[in-house]
Amino acid sequence: MRSKNVMYFTPREEEFANLLIKVGMKRNVAKVLVFLAHTPEATSRDIERGTDLRQPEVSIAMAALMDQKWVENRESKAENKGRPVKIYRLSQPIGDIMDSIESEKREEANNQLTMIQKLRDYIS
Numbered sequence: 230m231r232s233k234n235v236m237y238f239t240p241r242e243e244e245f246a247n248l249l250i251k252v253g254m255k256r257n258v259a260k261v262l263v264f265l266a267h268t269p270e271a272t273s274r275d276i277e278r279g280t281d282l283r284q285p286e287v288s289i290a291m292a293a294l295m296d297q298k299w300v301e302n303r304e305s306k307a308e309n310k311g312r313p314v315k316i317y318r319l320s321q322p323i324g325d326i327m328d329s330i331e332s333e334k335r336e337e338a339n340n341q342l343t344m345i346q347k348l349r350d351y352i353s
Contacts, residue, residue, distance in 0.1 A: 237279055242267060252334060257282055261290040262326070265300065270318035291317065299326050 242263050249259035260280040265271065276287050294300040301320040304313040
């Protein structure tokens, strides 16, 4: 049997994921994003182990991250017979992803403030 290092979240990474959740990101998506931000590339199995998520949860989170074009994948031939293994990595630096999240949240906040002003206009 071969051994393999399994990466787990540090308290700082847990806090990073929790902050992403607080600004509106889904829990599983936040955990996968933080995991990939701290590793050059990882298989689905690595992500499952490191984030303590189940395979379907990782797949759904990956789909969300790929829709945002924040993650890309490649296939690698499996060690033995069977399906090729997908290997994931961030498609852009985490700083750029954070800029994108910030921009989206600023736009949401501005839209909310605009609607509040319209409501005020109705009562004045």
